[in-house]
Amino acid sequence: MSNLYERYIIMYINELLIEDKITKSIGYVSIENTKITDVSAANLGIHEFIIDDSNTDAYLAEVLPLLDNSIVVFYSADEQLPLLNSILESSGYNHFNGLYLDLRRTLPVFTNSTNTGEQHLSHLELMVQIFWHQYNYLKELPILVIQKLIEVYNSIEDIAIKGYLLNIENEKMQELGATTLASDSVAFSQLVLKKKVITEVEEHNIGLNDLLNFFQNPNREKILNDFEARPQQQKMLEHVHTALKENKHLLVEAGTGTGKTLAYLLPLLYFSLTNEKRVVVATNTVLLQKQIFERDIPLLQKIYKIPFNVAIFKGRGRYLCLRKLINQLANDKGNSTKKSDLLATIIVWLCKTETGEGEELQLKDNKDWQQISSDSETCLNKKCYCFSYCYYHFAKEKANHANLIITNHSLVFSDIKTDHQILPAYKHIVFDEAHHLENEATKHLGTRIQYHDIKQCLTYLYRDIKNGALPKAMDYIRLLLTQGNVEYGDILEILNQLIKQTMELTLAFDDCMLEVRQWILSHQKEQYEYNESIRFTTKLRTDFTKQDLFSNVTTQLKLINTLMEDLEKAIHNYDELDYQLSEYVNNVLMQKRLLQQFEKDLQFFFSKHEDDKYVYWFEIGSNHSYKKLCFNAVPIYIGEILNEKLFDKKSSCILTSATLAIRGSFKYAMKKFGLDVISERVMSLELDSPFDYKEQCLVCIPTNIPSIKDEGVFINNACKLIIKLLSITDGKTLLLFTSNRMLASFHSNLKQGLATTDIKVLAQNIDSNNRSKLLEEFFESKKAILLGSNSFWEGVDMPGDALTNLFIIKLPFWPPNMPIVEARTEQLEKEQKNSFMEYALPEAIIRFKQGFGRLIRTKTDRGIVVIFDRRVIDSKYGSFFIKALPGPTVRAVSENELFNEISEWNQS
Ligand code: SF4
Structure with a gap:
C-alpha cells in the first residue's frame, strides 16, 4: 500500500555542556512497522552519539537514509525539530521536511492522558514506552474509530498522523473479525458508542432493624474500612427515618465528622426500597455529588447486600449532544489542527464513555465544550434522530428507573421552574449543603437576561449571508426549488422575512443596549456600586420609562415571534415534509421558545410598575461594556415561593448542613425557608460535634x-x-x-x-x-x-x-x-x-x-x-x-x- 510507512524513528536530541562548550547528542530507536509486536528500547537497540566536528557526517550518513519513508517520533517537536535542523544545517544539509509525530500533542488526543512522564523524557527508553503505550491504545480501538480518525485528519492533510493511523488500520485489517464490534459497543452515524443499559431491580424485603443492627455489628469496621460508631450519626439516622415515615420536613445541623452522608443515605434508601418510592439527594456542588456516588454508594451496597438503582443526574450542559457533534464532524472538520485534534479526542472518548459527561474529557477550553453540549433551547427531544443514543436523555431515563437520584440544587429548582419537565416525579428529598438553598432558589426562581444570551440566539439564526440557521434553511429550499419542488415557496417567504427581522432586531438591540449603558452610567451613583451592580429603584424606573429605550426592541421581538409562529404553522400544513428541510426548519424553530422568553422577561423587567415582591438590578462589567449588560429580577423573600412550590408539594424534605442553626435555634433558617408557617410539619435536630x-x-x-x-x-x-x-x-x-x-x-x-x-x-x-x-x-x-x-x-x-x-x-x-x-x-x-x-x-x-x-x-x-x-x-x-x-x-x-x-x- 503506497500510504504505508516502513518504520518509526523515535528520536531525542539533547544539548550538553562538555568542557564549557555546548554540544549536542542524538539518540534514536528504529522500529520497523511490520515488527511492532514487542517494543522495548532494550531489545530494539538504542543508537546514541555525541555530535562533534569529526563524526557528524558519518553519523548523519547512518541516520538520514533511515528517515526516508519513515515517521519520526519526537516528544515536543517544537523543541526538538530546531535542534535537528541546526545539526543538519551545520553539516550543509537541508532542513528536515519528512513526516513526524509529536507525542506531546498526540498523547492527550488519542489516549486522553496528560500524565506523560514529562520530567523524565530525556530518556529515550521512556519515549519508546510512551510511543508503545499510545500505539497499543489505538490498536485496541475498533477499526471504525481508526477510520473516522483518518477521515478527520484527511481534511487538514496531516500526513504524518494519517500515515500513522493508516499503518494501524492496515495492521488491524490483518486481524480476524477486524470489523466486528465488541458486544458492549454499537455503531451509529460512523461513530462507535458504548451500549447503554438500565438494569431493573428485583423486589426485596428488609427491615429497619437490619439496618439499625448494622450499627451494633462488631464487624462493621471490617465491612466499611475506617468506619467508626458515632452516636451523632445514629441519632440523625433515626430522625431522618422518622421524618420520612411521618411525612415531615427536617432541619439537621451536622458538622464535619458526624458522618451525615451515611446518616441520611441509609434511612433514605431504606425508605425507598420498602415503600417503592423514588428518593432524591440534591447537593450544591458537583464535587459532593461525585463523592456520594463514588464513595458512599459502594458502602451502601456493602451494607444492604441487595441490588438497588442509583442514578447521578447533572445539569444538561454537562452531557454531550450527539447531534451537534455529528453536525460539527460533517461541517467544521478540517478547519485547523486544533479542531481536528479536538474532534479526534472526542471520537476516541466516545467509544469509552458510558455517561457522555464532558468532565471526563478535561478539555482546556470550555468554549469547545459549549458548542457540542446539550441545551434545552436547541434540543429536538424525540424528534432528534440521535434520540435513542442521546446521553442526556439516557441519564434522564436512568433517573426514571432509579430508587435514588443524586442531583444538585440547581437542577431541582430548574425542574420546579419548568413545571417538572426535568426530574422524574418524587416526594422525598434530602438537600445536603442546605445553607445554599436560599441563594439557589432565588437565582433560579428569578429572572436574568444577559446581552450575551440574546445576541447568541440572534447570531445562531443569522450570522451572515451564508452562515446561521436561517441562511442554511434558505439555501436548502432554493436547492429544492431548482429541483422543481415549488410547494415550499411559502416557507421560503417566511424565512426571508425572518432574516430581515433578525437583522432589524440585531441592530435595534445593539443600539438599545448602547443607550441603556449610557443611561446607567449617567445614573450610577456611589451608593449603588456593588460589583458593578446598580439597583433599578422605583425612582430610576420612572426616569427609564420616560426614555422609552426599549420600544423598538419590543416591537421587533413581537414581530419575530409572530413570524416564528407562522413558520411553525406552515410546516404543519405539509403531510410529508422533506426530511432534510424539516431538520433545517427545526434548527430555526429551536430559538422560538428562547425568543418568547426574552420578550416576556424584558417586559417584566422594564414594566412601568414593578412587582414589590422583587428586587431589580442592572449589572455592567468592570469595563462598562454594553456587551456585559445583564438585567436581574429576583424575589426579595423566597420563603413564600419555597413553601408553595417545594415544602407544600413534597412529603418530606430533609435539609442538612454544618451551618443551619444559631446557638441551637433554627428560627432564622425556618423563617428564611418559609418553614415557620408550617412549623407543625417541621422537625429539627442539632448534633454535637464529635471533635474536641x-x-x-x-x-x-x-x-x-x-x-x-x-x-x-x-x-x-x-x-x-x-x-x-x-x-x-x-x-x-x-x-x-x-x-x-x-x-x-x-x-x-x-x-x-x-x-x-x-x-x-x-x-x-x-x-x-x-x-x-x-x-x-x-x-x-x-x-x-x-x-x-x-x-x-x-x-x-x-x-x-x-x-x-x-x-x-x-x-x-x-x-x-x-x-x-x-x-x-x-x-x-x-x-x-x-x-x-x-x-x-x-x-x-x-x-x-x-x-x-x-x-x-x-x-x-x-x-x-x-x-x-x-x-x-x-x-x-x-x-x-x-x-x-x-x-x-x-x-x-x-x-x-x-x-x-x-x-x-x-x-x-
Ligand atoms: S436529543 Fe437533544 S441533546 Fe440529545 S442528541 Fe438530540 S438534540 Fe442533542
Missing part, C-alpha cells in the same frame, strides 16, 4: 489591633502582625476576606513583607481565578499562605497538616448596598423589624461558622484561628459570633500575649 474543639482549636483575638473603620491603619498593622505570626506558624495559613479590594491590599503588603522568607503568597484573582488550582498549589507547597474571599469561606477541605492556621480578617457581613441585601433590609424595616438583628447578623454568623469550619476536618487536626476584626470583642453583638462556635479555646489577648499563647499551644 477545646483541645483541637485555639481562637485568638488580638486586643490592640486597630479598628477596621480606619482601613489604611488597620491594613498596615494587621499585615505587620501577620508577618510576625507567620514566623512562628510556618505558613499553612488561609486568610479569609470579604472583599477583593481588601484582599489585593493585603496581598501587595504581605508579598513585600515576606519577600525575604521562603513563604509563598498565593491569592485568589491575583495568582489565579481557578480555585482548585490555587488550593492544589497551596496544598503542595511546604510553606504557603492563601488569601481568598467569598468562595473560600466554604468548601475548602484540607485535613491534617495541610492547613493549620486560619486568619479571619473581617467579620463576613454582606455589603449593605448589594441590591438583594438592601432590598431585604428595607423589607424588614417596612415591617418595623430590626433588620440588623433579624437579617444582617444571622447571615454573618452563618458565614462565619462556615469559615471557621475550614480548619478542623478530622479528630486529629489541631489549629489556630486569629480574628483580626476587633468588633468581635468591642461590639454588643460580637459575642454572638464566638458563642456560635463549637467550643474552641478562646483568648482575647495583647500582641505579646498572643505570641506566648500560640507558642504554648504549639508545644502542648
Whole structure:
C-alpha cells in the first residue's frame, strides 16, 4: 500500500555542556512497522552519539537514509525539530521536511492522558514506552474509530498522523473479525458508542432493624474500612427515618465528622426500597455529588447486600449532544489542527464513555465544550434522530428507573421552574449543603437576561449571508426549488422575512443596549456600586420609562415571534415534509421558545410598575461594556415561593448542613425557608460535634489591633502582625476576606513583607481565578499562605497538616448596598423589624461558622484561628459570633500575649 510507512524513528536530541562548550547528542530507536509486536528500547537497540566536528557526517550518513519513508517520533517537536535542523544545517544539509509525530500533542488526543512522564523524557527508553503505550491504545480501538480518525485528519492533510493511523488500520485489517464490534459497543452515524443499559431491580424485603443492627455489628469496621460508631450519626439516622415515615420536613445541623452522608443515605434508601418510592439527594456542588456516588454508594451496597438503582443526574450542559457533534464532524472538520485534534479526542472518548459527561474529557477550553453540549433551547427531544443514543436523555431515563437520584440544587429548582419537565416525579428529598438553598432558589426562581444570551440566539439564526440557521434553511429550499419542488415557496417567504427581522432586531438591540449603558452610567451613583451592580429603584424606573429605550426592541421581538409562529404553522400544513428541510426548519424553530422568553422577561423587567415582591438590578462589567449588560429580577423573600412550590408539594424534605442553626435555634433558617408557617410539619435536630474543639482549636483575638473603620491603619498593622505570626506558624495559613479590594491590599503588603522568607503568597484573582488550582498549589507547597474571599469561606477541605492556621480578617457581613441585601433590609424595616438583628447578623454568623469550619476536618487536626476584626470583642453583638462556635479555646489577648499563647499551644 503506497500510504504505508516502513518504520518509526523515535528520536531525542539533547544539548550538553562538555568542557564549557555546548554540544549536542542524538539518540534514536528504529522500529520497523511490520515488527511492532514487542517494543522495548532494550531489545530494539538504542543508537546514541555525541555530535562533534569529526563524526557528524558519518553519523548523519547512518541516520538520514533511515528517515526516508519513515515517521519520526519526537516528544515536543517544537523543541526538538530546531535542534535537528541546526545539526543538519551545520553539516550543509537541508532542513528536515519528512513526516513526524509529536507525542506531546498526540498523547492527550488519542489516549486522553496528560500524565506523560514529562520530567523524565530525556530518556529515550521512556519515549519508546510512551510511543508503545499510545500505539497499543489505538490498536485496541475498533477499526471504525481508526477510520473516522483518518477521515478527520484527511481534511487538514496531516500526513504524518494519517500515515500513522493508516499503518494501524492496515495492521488491524490483518486481524480476524477486524470489523466486528465488541458486544458492549454499537455503531451509529460512523461513530462507535458504548451500549447503554438500565438494569431493573428485583423486589426485596428488609427491615429497619437490619439496618439499625448494622450499627451494633462488631464487624462493621471490617465491612466499611475506617468506619467508626458515632452516636451523632445514629441519632440523625433515626430522625431522618422518622421524618420520612411521618411525612415531615427536617432541619439537621451536622458538622464535619458526624458522618451525615451515611446518616441520611441509609434511612433514605431504606425508605425507598420498602415503600417503592423514588428518593432524591440534591447537593450544591458537583464535587459532593461525585463523592456520594463514588464513595458512599459502594458502602451502601456493602451494607444492604441487595441490588438497588442509583442514578447521578447533572445539569444538561454537562452531557454531550450527539447531534451537534455529528453536525460539527460533517461541517467544521478540517478547519485547523486544533479542531481536528479536538474532534479526534472526542471520537476516541466516545467509544469509552458510558455517561457522555464532558468532565471526563478535561478539555482546556470550555468554549469547545459549549458548542457540542446539550441545551434545552436547541434540543429536538424525540424528534432528534440521535434520540435513542442521546446521553442526556439516557441519564434522564436512568433517573426514571432509579430508587435514588443524586442531583444538585440547581437542577431541582430548574425542574420546579419548568413545571417538572426535568426530574422524574418524587416526594422525598434530602438537600445536603442546605445553607445554599436560599441563594439557589432565588437565582433560579428569578429572572436574568444577559446581552450575551440574546445576541447568541440572534447570531445562531443569522450570522451572515451564508452562515446561521436561517441562511442554511434558505439555501436548502432554493436547492429544492431548482429541483422543481415549488410547494415550499411559502416557507421560503417566511424565512426571508425572518432574516430581515433578525437583522432589524440585531441592530435595534445593539443600539438599545448602547443607550441603556449610557443611561446607567449617567445614573450610577456611589451608593449603588456593588460589583458593578446598580439597583433599578422605583425612582430610576420612572426616569427609564420616560426614555422609552426599549420600544423598538419590543416591537421587533413581537414581530419575530409572530413570524416564528407562522413558520411553525406552515410546516404543519405539509403531510410529508422533506426530511432534510424539516431538520433545517427545526434548527430555526429551536430559538422560538428562547425568543418568547426574552420578550416576556424584558417586559417584566422594564414594566412601568414593578412587582414589590422583587428586587431589580442592572449589572455592567468592570469595563462598562454594553456587551456585559445583564438585567436581574429576583424575589426579595423566597420563603413564600419555597413553601408553595417545594415544602407544600413534597412529603418530606430533609435539609442538612454544618451551618443551619444559631446557638441551637433554627428560627432564622425556618423563617428564611418559609418553614415557620408550617412549623407543625417541621422537625429539627442539632448534633454535637464529635471533635474536641477545646483541645483541637485555639481562637485568638488580638486586643490592640486597630479598628477596621480606619482601613489604611488597620491594613498596615494587621499585615505587620501577620508577618510576625507567620514566623512562628510556618505558613499553612488561609486568610479569609470579604472583599477583593481588601484582599489585593493585603496581598501587595504581605508579598513585600515576606519577600525575604521562603513563604509563598498565593491569592485568589491575583495568582489565579481557578480555585482548585490555587488550593492544589497551596496544598503542595511546604510553606504557603492563601488569601481568598467569598468562595473560600466554604468548601475548602484540607485535613491534617495541610492547613493549620486560619486568619479571619473581617467579620463576613454582606455589603449593605448589594441590591438583594438592601432590598431585604428595607423589607424588614417596612415591617418595623430590626433588620440588623433579624437579617444582617444571622447571615454573618452563618458565614462565619462556615469559615471557621475550614480548619478542623478530622479528630486529629489541631489549629489556630486569629480574628483580626476587633468588633468581635468591642461590639454588643460580637459575642454572638464566638458563642456560635463549637467550643474552641478562646483568648482575647495583647500582641505579646498572643505570641506566648500560640507558642504554648504549639508545644502542648
Ligand atoms: S436529543 Fe437533544 S441533546 Fe440529545 S442528541 Fe438530540 S438534540 Fe442533542
